[in-house]
Amino acid sequence: MRVLLAVLVSALLPVAGTPAVAGTGWSPSPITWTACPDDPDSPEPPDGECGTLRVPLEWNRPWGPAIDLALARHRATDPAHRIGVLMIDAGGPGSSDAEFALAAGHKFSPEILARFDIVGLDLRGTGRSSFIECDDSVAPPSDEPANRAEFDALRQYSRQAIADCRARNQPVFDHADTAVNARDLDAVRRALGEDKLSVLGISYGTLLGQQYAEQYGDRVRAMVLDSVIDHSVDVRRFMVDRAASAEELFRQFAAWCDRTATCALHGRDVVATWKQALAVADGMPEPDWLPDRVFSDMYTPDWDDVARVIADTAAGRPPMTAQFSYNYRSIRLAVVCQDFDLRIGTFAQYSALHAEELRRAPLMRGRSIGHYEATTCLGLPGPPANPPHRLNISRAPRILLVNSRFDPATPYAWAVGVHRQAAANTTLLTFEGSGHAVFARTACTRTTVDRYLLTLEAPRQDVSCPGD
Template identity: 75%
Template sequence: MRIFGAVLGSLFLLTGGTPAVAGPGWSPSPIAWTTCPDDPDSPDAPDGECGTLQVPLDWARPWGPSITLAVARHRATDPAHRLGVLLADAGGPGSSGAEFALSPSFFSPEVRARFDVVGFDLRGTGRSAFIRCDSTTAPPDDEPAGRAQFDALRSYSDEAVSACRARNLPVFDHADTAVNAQDMDAVRRALGEARISFHGISYGTLLGQQYAELHGDRVRAMVLDSSIDHSAGLERFLGDRAAAADELLRQFAAWCDRTTTCALHGRDVLAVWPQALAVADGLPAPHNWLRDRVFEDMYGPDWEDAAQAIADTLAGRPPMTAQFEYNYASIRLAVVCQDFDLRIRNFAQYTALHAEELRRGPLMRGSMLSHDEAMACLGVHGPPSNPPHRLSIPRAPRILLLNARYDPATPYAWALTIHHQAPANTTLLTYEGSGHGVYPRTACTRSAVDRYLLTLEPPRSDASCPA
């Protein structure tokens, strides 16, 4: 994902849906901290320390082969008043947790003063056995209009997933989020910490949720910003995001109506939008790139860019779409396809699901994010190694949930579902605006999170911050 890195095949023996936890026979070696590698885009080395940690490839067999995880740490700038470790993950999947921990501008100076901010590259990302698929064949249209097109897409996906898996073994089969939660506890143990705090964004919130389920008594504080709902079945996985994308488009239209700098100001945005989509449909591209561009703009949101892209398309000057170096398209096969049951059996089921997508999100034609993920998973067979389920965190402390009212990637409905599943130990802070990611939005959102992390005092009850 453009902002946070925008939104794995079993490491566990699953017994009743619960991953097997490594016994007391395995213990991590301390992390040897060294100077971080230079950033290729910067002449200066990052302000922090880097190291590696060996963990079992398969947590159910801790005596077997191991895998190396990249870890980074920015030490508390006020060590005399240090509160402990704050593990941070920016989500994706695909972003580098190690790089995120060294970001100088995300967390406030107060938080960086009191915590060692630590991040690690989850399996298949960054410097932790990076997963990369290498396909030279253009994929078929992922919105098949007939059974033959659906079968062609399934055949393509079968081959693509098989090739990607073969290229990235053994990590490809051992990279779901429940596995990463076990790795996170290994990081805690290697740091010598009895408890940790955690700040997860977007897909990183699933890592936090699963850690709280497995090791809730090891959590000091936890912030889940823009949450993934792990209990979502296939229909809700597609439909909730489709509805959220349409609501964001309505927010954009309202912004344009009241903003004179909008390139479409004075026009009926919801009326010209289908016209612009039709123009983009006629251009050679595997997707409707305009829909993709506007959807990406919803993350910010960057309404100025969305308006200009639509206006340019209507005027016959479609802009170029930026490309980002990011392995989300590869790693989602090993992660998202194993964390969710995105198995579409046949064309008849696809037809029903796609009709529901369009019913809930007719303006944006569904959610490009969920639709792409579900269609990419066509070639993944067998049940998910980390099956979706309701959140159960009885041993965890009070967790602070954050979500924007209008979020294209993690719908507000998902935050409400998570809150309702764990009402005794979650508090929900709603940002009454648009976009993906809440903490850095305003002084209100930042101060609520900082106060909670520093004092363990969440808002007294569910609260909101104005847009």
């Protein structure tokens, strides 16, 4: 059943680089904006307004069932000089972009806040848009199977978990990949009455930006893609590139610790202490928590916390591990598993991939978000609904790509790869530092991004900003 769905959806989606299906007869109803509900986790009232947009569940069957998508808007503070709408996607997948829009006052410069309505759309399966939630009460087997029997057990668990999640979250589960979300994004543009959109995509949101530019390039005013996903990578690069990137970032941490007196490991052999901490973690029920905790700290990066966690664990005082936010663990099954071809068919194939991960990332034990996602998706039958492909954005204006030199989740090599695929109309801004999501990291990165969004003056040559 899932195979047939994947094939049908894939066949019906627009070909990359071609216009979306036109003449369907569907047109959006105006969005009614009202006061947003209070967030019980926030001491401040919402800074903006909320609304919903009803769209077809299947864009190629606009007469069929429909779903409601939640939005939020932070209005331009200088409406007399308003440029237009800045659509934002904070990535994940799983982040609530409506919540991100309501927090715009803390995220963007006064100039951007003055000139743009900042709008966030809760993509399908996130926030208040048919939230996808799976039953994770059954603990999975190890995602590092040591033999064929363990691999078969992991694949069977994955296959069952995906089937159960799909059954719990119909009908949206089968219609939540990024190509579909791109069509929703243009529906928002039409409902807002905008001729063109400016777009800021962060992390997984860069894939939404790319696919929107492929399908609707002539509707893009400006686009910033920060921490770039490369949709053309195969399963090997999906896993190995990210493992190597995490390893390089750990070595950046070790170098920082050597030169920083406040580091909890300053003056010690960082690598040796790390191995001691790993040995302690190996004796715990979930030994992988330590590299996973360190990996999550690399996003900021929070080197102080990395040092404390390693020091405390090596001393026999391991802290609790961090958890993923929102519903990432659930929605990745409907999104990542359909955007990339992560079907690892045999134990021999897995063994070869993991051996390369370990070779490229021995200190991090080959752990990365790529390994985690690939082993989660390995039980999915059939081809992905949104097949990976090289970027084709010939109808789009110049787009600004942003990436740190040392990024744990979206390797710098991916940004370079996307830049090469669209060399005629992309500029690459390199942040010569560490971490993930860096458009506002320093005065240099923020100024470059803001100038482009406000004036459309993207650098014609690739540029870099020093690390902080």
